[in-house]
Amino acid sequence: xxxxxxxxxxxxxxTYGLLxxxxxxxxxxxxxxxxxxxxxGLLVPICVYSIxxxxxxxTVGILGELSLGQAxxxxxxxxxxxxxxxxxxxTITEPMIRFPLAILVGGIFAAIFGLLIGIPVxxxxxxxxxxxxxxxxxxxxxxxxxxxxxxxxxxxxxxxKSQGDLKLAADGKMVINGAxxxxxxxxxxxxxxxxxxxxxxxxxxYNFVNSRTGRAVMSIRDNRIAAESVGLNxxxxxxxxxxxxxxxxxxxxxxxxxxxxxxxxxxxxxxMSILVLVFVVLGGIGSIRGSIIAAxxxxxxxxxxxxxxxxxxLMYAIVLIVMxxxxxxxxxxxxxxxxxxxFISLFKKNKAQPEAVKEGE
Amino acid sequence: xxIAKKLMALSLAxxxxxxxLTACGDSSKADGKGGDEKTLVIGGSxxxxxxxxxxxxxxxxxxxxxxxEINEAGGVDGVKFKLVFEDDEADKGDKAVNAYNALKDKGxxxxxxxxxxxxxxxxxxxxKQDNVFQLTPSASAQDVIKNDNAxxxxxxxxxxxxxxxxxxxxxxxxxxxxxxxxxxxxxxSGIYNTFKSEASEKGxxxxxxxxxxxxxxxxxxxxxxxxxNANAELLxxxxxxxxxxxxxxxxxxAGYSPKFFGCDGLDGLLDVENFDKSLAEGVMLLTxxxxxxxxxxxxxxVKAYKEKYNNETPNQFAADAYDGVKVIAKLVExxxxxxxxxxxxxxDKLKNAITDGFSYDGLTGQGMTWGKDGAVSKDPKAVVIKDxxxxxxxx
Numbered sequence: 001x002x003x004x005x006x007x008x009x010x011x012x013x014x015t016y017g018l019l020x021x022x023x024x025x026x027x028x029x030x031x032x033x034x035x036x037x038x039x040x041g042l043l044v045p046i047c048v049y050s051i052x053x054x055x056x057x058x059t060v061g062i063l064g065e066l067s068l069g070q071a072x073x074x075x076x077x078x079x080x081x082x083x084x085x086x087x088x089x090x091t092i093t094e095p096m097i098r099f100p101l102a103i104l105v106g107g108i109f110a111a112i113f114g115l116l117i118g119i120p121v122x123x124x125x126x127x128x129x130x131x132x133x134x135x136x137x138x139x140x141x142x143x144x145x146x147x148x149x150x151x152x153x154x155x156x157x158x159x160x161k162s163q164g165d166l167k168l169a170a171d172g173k174m175v176i177n178g179a180x181x182x183x184x185x186x187x188x189x190x191x192x193x194x195x196x197x198x199x200x201x202x203x204x205x206y207n208f209v210n211s212r213t214g215r216a217v218m219s220i221r222d223n224r225i226a227a228e229s230v231g232l233n234x235x236x237x238x239x240x241x242x243x244x245x246x247x248x249x250x251x252x253x254x255x256x257x258x259x260x261x262x263x264x265x266x267x268x269x270x271x272m273s274i275l276v277l278v279f280v281v282l283g284g285i286g287s288i289r290g291s292i293i294a295a296x297x298x299x300x301x302x303x304x305x306x307x308x309x310x311x312x313x314l315m316y317a318i319v320l321i322v323m324x325x326x327x328x329x330x331x332x333x334x335x336x337x338x339x340x341x342x343f344i345s346l347f348k349k350n351k352a353q354p355e356a357v358k359e360g361e
Numbered sequence: 362x363x364i365a366k367k368l369m370a371l372s373l374a375x376x377x378x379x380x381x382l383t384a385c386g387d388s389s390k391a392d393g394k395g396g397d398e399k400t401l402v403i404g405g406s407x408x409x410x411x412x413x414x415x416x417x418x419x420x421x422x423x424x425x426x427x428x429x430e431i432n433e434a435g436g437v438d439g440v441k442f443k444l445v446f447e448d449d450e451a452d453k454g455d456k457a458v459n460a461y462n463a464l465k466d467k468g469x470x471x472x473x474x475x476x477x478x479x480x481x482x483x484x485x486x487x488x489k490q491d492n493v494f495q496l497t498p499s500a501s502a503q504d505v506i507k508n509d510n511a512x513x514x515x516x517x518x519x520x521x522x523x524x525x526x527x528x529x530x531x532x533x534x535x536x537x538x539x540x541x542x543x544x545x546x547x548x549x550s551g552i553y554n555t556f557k558s559e560a561s562e563k564g565x566x567x568x569x570x571x572x573x574x575x576x577x578x579x580x581x582x583x584x585x586x587x588x589x590n591a592n593a594e595l596l597x598x599x600x601x602x603x604x605x606x607x608x609x610x611x612x613x614x615a616g617y618s619p620k621f622f623g624c625d626g627l628d629g630l631l632d633v634e635n636f637d638k639s640l641a642e643g644v645m646l647l648t649x650x651x652x653x654x655x656x657x658x659x660x661x662x663v664k665a666y667k668e669k670y671n672n673e674t675p676n677q678f679a680a681d682a683y684d685g686v687k688v689i690a691k692l693v694e695x696x697x698x699x700x701x702x703x704x705x706x707x708x709d710k711l712k713n714a715i716t717d718g719f720s721y722d723g724l725t726g727q728g729m730t731w732g733k734d735g736a737v738s739k740d741p742k743a744v745v746i747k748d749x750x751x752x753x754x755x756x
Contacts, residue, residue: 038462045455142574145545161570163554180547181453183482183504256454261486262504264453264479266545266575303459306447313410 012206015289019202023195030191038303044259046296047194048252051201053279053291055248060277061286062209063241064221066130069117070249071272072137073110075265077250078257079144081106082185083175085258089186099188103197103254110250111243113140118242122235137273144265149176181264182257189259197255198292201248205288208244217241282323398701399436401693402443403428403686404469406460406484407476408451416678420476420498421446422670423679427686430665437694442686445469453479461487469493470704471711473685476678478502478518478547485511494708496689498681502547506735510708512715514681514688514725516649517736518551521624522599523559524741525552525647529595530563534645535620539569539593541584541608543600546575552599552624568593573604581608582615589617598623602630609640625649628677631749638749647741649725650680651751659724677725684723691721 026043029035052070059067081102092098121132148159152172159165163177176182208214217237219227228234257263279298283290301319305312326332405424407417421444428442436442445467449460457480464472472488472495475481481500488495489508497505498514501521506513516524529535538560543549553570560567568591571584585608588596596612596619598605605627612618623646630641652663652674662683666675675683689711692698696710721729726739744751 036462037465038459041455041458041462045459138576142545142576145574146572162550162557164558178547179543179545179550180482180502180504187486260454260458260483262453262482264482264547266479267453269576302456303463306463310409310448312448 008206008210011289012203012210015202015206015292016199018289019195019199019292023199026191026195042300042303043191044189044194044255046299047191047198048256048259049276049279049295049299050198050292051252051255052249052276053283053295054198054201054205054288055245055252056276057280057283057286057288057291058205058208058241058248059245060280062214062221063217063238065122065238066126066277067133067242067245068130068270068273068277069133069137070245070276071268071270072133072140073114073246073249074253074256074272075137075140075144075268076113077106077110077253078263078268079176079182079253079265080109080250081254082182082257082263083149085186085188086175086182086184095186095188098186099193099258102188102258103251106254106257107247107250110253111247114243114246114250115239118239118246122238122242134270134273137268137270141265141268144176144181144268145179147176148174148178150174179264179266181262183262185257185261185263187258187261189255194255197251201251202288202292204244204248209288213237213240278320282320282327284327398699399440400443400700401437401440401698402445402468402470402700403689404464404467404472404474405444405446405682406449406457406464406472406474406480407446408480409446409448411450413451413477415676416499417448417451417476419676419679420474420682422673423666423675423682424473424498424686426662426666426669427683427690431686431690437690438697440693440698440700442690444473444686449475449477449480451477451480452483454483457481457483458487465491470700470702470707471689472496473498473682473689475500478505478551481505482547492705492708494704494711496685498685499678502551509733509735510712512712512731512735513737514685514729515677515737516625516739516741518548519555520736521647521741522552522555522557525597525599525622525624526556526559526563526565528647528741528743529597529622530560530565534622535565535593535595537566537568537591537593538595538597539571539588539591539619540567540597541571541573541581541588541600542598543578543604544572544574546600548626549600556597556599578604579607581611584608585612585615585617588619589615593619595620595622598627601626602628602633605630606633606636606640609644610637613640621645623647625677631746632674632676641746641749644746645743645754646746647743648677648751649739649742650677651742651744652676653750658722662724680724684721684725684729687723688715688721688729692719695719 052074056067056070059065084105085098085102088098117136121129124132146160148163148166150157150166150168150172152169154169157166157168216232220232220234220237224234279295280291283294302312302316305315308315326336405421407420408414409417425444428444431437432441445464447460447463449457457475461484472493474497475484476499478500481497482504485505485508489510492510495511496514501515501518503517503519505511540553542553557567569588571587573584598608598621605623621644625648627646628648631638663675666679667673692711692714696714698707698710715731716733723729729737729739731737743754745754
């Protein structure tokens, strides 16, 4: 080859290729019927969690700030799009038109909130930012859990107290029913759409990292003062990253809410945010491919462990700890690498290792 | 590092592929065609891990007890029951659906579940799509039974709220009422909503409405003070017993002693560890089941349950589940259902049978009947806690 392909480009295309391969493999399994109901049910959630992990990786890995509000953005995307779909499901019956609109609505709402929250919050750093974003996620969750919205011929009724306080007319319909949430959302999410959105997310992420903006963001991460001294507008770049993270998380929320019939705000608690952060940390902070692998494995794992019944959560925790140790402890990692090299050298003759690509940290 | 990762990915991929294949082995049953003529698979779903695990475990144990009893008696017309139970962690979304899908893979033909309302809401459209007969022992929201294939053993939340208000008004227990409820919980706010509207119709005066959320359920001093300052004679607690035990203790230390009235969520109050039972004296609650009731059926059930499960006292969830399995058994007998019928065929037969003049005397009520809407009709039993035990509150 004459023209040299940059390592970054090669890396991103390997990821795209792997995603497409995985997609084709799953499609073959689906079409030949060789897949259990459980696996089928897991396909969309895996895509959703992967999107969440990739988008959080932009804030945690590229911007280098700890955010624990991912579930909050997901919640905004999920609720706004579910409200939208429920309002228009009688007028727009074609899901191929309705769903893209819902995705836009969810993403844009989450991005707006991301920016609004980002303006005051991004002045904080480190632990303080983590605490504030955590609080933000909880506020969003509790507001939606206490919100009652209904509409009738007189228009929209909103209450934060109870269903009775809405005083709906007889023809009225509940849109959000407090803690019971939203039900009746059309199930527009399919694996195909989710997979395409995941691919787009990954393309966006790689191109963002590889762009002028991405390099500016990384320079802020590495040395804020140096970045400021060369004239970079820190607030602007931080807001762009935070907004993009929120936008993608919102879209994941849309996919999530349209995959299930009912949506309850209590699902989006801090456990969800922590879970996504675990995906990012386990997959390797800054590694987009790692995020997807970690999200898929950790979503599948508790379901595959169903056979060990009540020890399931125990096993899950042990696996998590072992994986953490294996990827962070230098001695153990060295042990694995040595053995892996021995293992690979057995196949060296017929398999050349393309090791030119350096793992980015 | 890269190689280590690759190796790990490879081995994990192998594990996944392997488990995929093993799952495929079962998929012949997952298509709802039915299996062995002599076995009917009942699928249960509820939390076996996490904060709500005791509910799921109670349901699982009691359902297993009922299934064993049926099988020991030779099954229903020779058809033996098999219970498969999956953990849904009381999740409100994907995990509840995962548990349901896992049950489908295990060949579930009739569903007994789910235990909690949130999970149930997440799976009801799936059971509707697959046309699986669903009888939930304890998911009590109104929305749970909106599809025609879903039925409840327990009371619907709105009914409980209405029955509570009616009971308080009819028996002149109090006029000025304060409510403390969990507004992040579907069960609690469901009861509260109908209680409020029914109370105003019956001329009861709600002087204080105080709420808390699942994130702040340890300190209730603000709510108690508000109720006290409003001079409420009765504190209505449409919540679960863990929080209620704290409220009782904190009300006492605040020097406030109104009457307390609760719903079936308060069942279990006397079994809270380190709880001073004297605090619960005089607490009234509507519950369909009391473990120390004197009737034969209850005593027999409690004895069998204690023998089988380490001397644990069954709670209302267990009783609901036991009734649920027995109801399914009666319906199976009535419709002469065999294990080799398709899930959808079983569902159609069962749902017609249950609404068509079917009546059942169980642990949680006499003469239970079901309407087309899926709700059960049975009389709520009011009990008062006296000398550390339930006693019937008759009037």
